[in-house]
Amino acid sequence: MKKYKALFHVDEKEKIMLVLKNMANLLNDLGEDEVEVALVGNSEGIALMYQSSEYKEKVEALYKKGISFAACANTMKEKKLNKEDLLEFAYIVPSGVGEIVKKQAQGYFYIRP
C-alpha cells in the first residue's frame, strides 16, 4: 500500500496548467510508489479532461503514471458535455464535491491549487 494519498481539486480554467505541473512534481518528489494521486475537476476545471484540448498529452502522461481523473456530472449537464467529449479514461462522478468528500473520507489529503 502506498504511504500517502493526495487529492487535487480544480474548478478554474486558469489553474489547469499549474495543477498539471503540481501533480507531476508531487510524483517526482514523493515517488510514484509512495503516493496515490487523484484529481477532481468541476465547473471550469473540467476543461482539463476535454478530449480536444491543449492539455491532452500532459494529462495522458499523468494517467499512465497512475493518476485518476474524475469529472463532475453536474458540470457536464450544465455545459451539455457528453462522455465522448472527455478523455476516455476520465470517470464521471455524480458531483465533484461529493467525490471530494468521499475521497477525504478514504484518507486522501486535499490540495487546492
Next chain:
Amino acid sequence: MKKYKALFHVDEKEKIMLVLKNMANLLNDLGEDEVEVALVGNSEGIALMYQSSEYKEKVEALYKKGISFAACANTMKEKKLNKEDLLEFAYIVPSGVGEIVKKQAQGYFYIRP
C-alpha cells in the same frame, strides 16, 4: 449521526454563486441525511451572508436544509458590518480561519471552491 461532514470556505466574491451551487449539489448527491454541511465566509466571501443581496433566497433555502453559516468577526470589523447587516441565522465567529481549524478538528472535510 450523519456519515459525512463537509466544510465550505469562501473568501472571494466571484466564488459565491459556485459555492451555493456546490452546496446544493453535495446535499443532492450524498443525501441530506448523510452529510452535515457548514460554510465559513471571510474577506470578500462574507457577502454571501448579506441581508440585502442577490443570494438571499438561495442561502435561506440551504439554511432550511440544515446548512450552517459562519461569518468572520475580523472581516465584519474591517468592513464596519453589524450583526443586522447579515442574515439573521448567520452566526459570528471570532475568526473565519479559527473556525475552519476547529471544524476540521471535529471531522469536517475542507472544500475550497
Next chain:
Amino acid sequence: MKKYKALFHVDEKEKIMLVLKNMANLLNDLGEDEVEVALVGNSEGIALMYQSSEYKEKVEALYKKGISFAACANTMKEKKLNKEDLLEFAYIVPSGVGEIVKKQAQGYFYIRP
C-alpha cells in the same frame, strides 16, 4: 503540545496580503500557545518570502511568533531564484505540494485562502 496545527497554502500573488492577515488572526483567535502554524508558498505565492518585498516586516513578525515558512524548490528553479533571494528563515522543500501532503499527514489542517 499545542492543541491544533494549521497549514496555509499560497500560490497566488493576489492572496499574499490576505494570507498574512489570516495567519495573524488565527494566532490571535486560538492563541499562540494553542496552534502551530505553517505556510507553504509555491508558484506566484513564493513572493511572500522574497528578501526584498513589501511583506517583509509582516512576515518577520509572524516568524517571530513561531510560524514556519516553506518555499518550493521547483518554483525557485523555474523563477531562477537563489536561497539568498528569500528571507533567511524560509526553508526550501523539494516541492510545495509534497510538503502540503507531508504536513497533513502530521495532523495539520489545510487552509487555502
